[in-house]
């Protein structure tokens with residue numbers, strides 16, 4: 181036996197009629213179909229309150245209809261829980277109701293899937309941005325807000341713990357979004373409902389206090405209202421005057437933030453005056469300022485300079501007849517509509533065949549025009565920031581495994597995320613799980629992704645990552661690591677090469693003493709031992725030369741341990757042995773020999789900058805040593821700086837001669853009338869000791885300020 185086919189009910193006639201006031205018949209046909217589709221899909225499901233589930237999407241669609249949203253949005257609202265809660269897929273919705281509707285439903289489902297599970301205040305703002313960035317189409321956010329509003333209205337059926345969580349989330353996330361979009365009445369209702377469920381006792385006390393106060397004030401309010409109406413109509417203005425009650429949550433907030441008593445907050449009358457055009461706003465203002473004196477500094481012209489969310493009105497506060505201030509808002513009917521419904525009012529009377537992109541363009545234009553009107557410095561920066569997130573999403577918001585939200589530039593990959601979390605995580609990442617699924621590290625992140633980086637202790641950054649990372653931070657850290665690694669590797673290579681070179685001296689690297697190293701580092705103006713080793717590894721220095729230098733800087737070797745094959749230089753070898761002009765070695769200087777083609781051996785000092793620069797074939801480098809008693813005198817340059825005084829040159833020359841040296845050449849810098857003169861001597865010496873003696877003697881001359889050996 182099969183069950184008799186169920187007759188799927190149609191839309192309640194009352195709603196059908198209400199919606200047909202602004203929607204076309206063909207739109208209503210689609211909405212009708214969507215309702216029946218949703219009704220069947222949810223058939224057998226019930227809400228916590230016990231009513232059939234379809235009551236919820238229907239109520240959500242009705243909230244949107246109150247804002248006069250288009251038929252696509254209403255259709256999507258009816259279907260908004262179908263993909264999440266039933267077997268129906270996005271494709272089926274696209275086939276039946278078109279792609280734009282399917283996209284809207286999908287957008288809402290995506291928002292539903294991400295949960296705000298941190299208590300941190302700072303995270304709330306990021307979460308709001310994430311939602312706005314994900315929503316893209318403002319209608320997705322409007323459906324989501326209507327959905328949340330209905331859930332708040334029916335929160336009593338939910339258990340206490342869940343109720344508190346939803347109320348807090350609404351207060352921290354959704355109410356501020358509604359406010360940002362200019363949906364004022366939605367914002368107020370959400371805030372008051374949240375307040376009621378979060379602090380039931382305070383809510384009860386405050387409600388009672390407001391009711392009492394209202395009763396006491398009724399007479400006064402009526403009197404003020406009448407006199408305002410009379411004054412305006414006497415002057416030919418068509419107006420509608422409303423008494424205004426502050427919303428409970430804003431009363432509560434004001435009491436808390438400003439430490440005021442209820443009486444202080446509530447002892448204020450509020451009236452809203454709605455006129456037919458902008459000019460009438462200013463006329464009404466003038467008339468009211470004539471009726472009661474305005475309180476100085478309280479007047480605000482939000483018509484000339486609208487608020488960031490599009491709000492326009494004139495605000496003023498008057499000294500009332502009974503000693504209480506009277507707050508007045510003056511606006512046109514159009515401004516009132518925007519104040520209450522905000523962005524939603526821009527969908528009013530929209531034809532259903534408007535395409536998605538046109539809708540987006542309209543929203544964009546609307547926000548753009550707000551931006552242009554916006555000139556209050558306070559809000560504009562914040563507004564710009566949100567505009568960026570809303571419509572030019574160049575940021576992406578993702579979750580860490582602990583539920584923290586991180587914001588990254590659009591295009592950021594898992595590697596960027598890893599470096600944003602911590603440099604060590606970036607340097608060691610090997611894989612990533614995005615929404616529980618293993619993905620390549622180059623995967624671009626999307627809003628709402630939950631990202632978990634997998635690291636390995638020995639992992640290293642890959643140079644290929646530089647091809648896809650989007651953040652400067654990741655790029656800098658990868659580069660830095662690679663550079664450091666390169667350095668470390670070249671130090672290792674340099675060490676091996678030096679080890680080899682030292683083997684010729686039957687010396688191990690460990691035998692080289694710290695003082696030897698330190699002197700070499702200083703003499704060669706390197707920053708560290710590692711830099712010298714790295715230079716060897718990179719071929720900037722020759723291992724053989726460094727080995728020579730180190731050996732030369734060590735303790736004098738006993739004669740029998742002299743390296744075999746070292747060439748002894750006496751200085752009298754003639755053309756076969758030349759002394760390099762660049763460094764002018766003299767006996768006692770650590771030296772090396774270089775065989776050059778056709779020139780024989782040229783002897784350089786170990787630290788000769790010319791050798792260091794040229795990449796010589798190590799094969800051509802020879803061990804050389806000075807003979808114990810060279811037979812030749814060697815030319816060496818010395819430079820002096822002396823005080824300009826008569827006879828100083830003669831004194832210097834005499835001293836050099838007294839030290840048993842010959843002067844080969846003298847050059848004096850041209851006189852420039854200064855206090856000091858530079859002199860350059862080429863003198864002949866036997867060795868370093870001899871030179872040292874000459875220098876010591878010259879220093880004794882009072883006029884000599886500075887002496888240095890000239891090389892090259």
Ligand code: MN
Pocket residue numbers: 236260261327
């Ligand atoms: Mn829902």
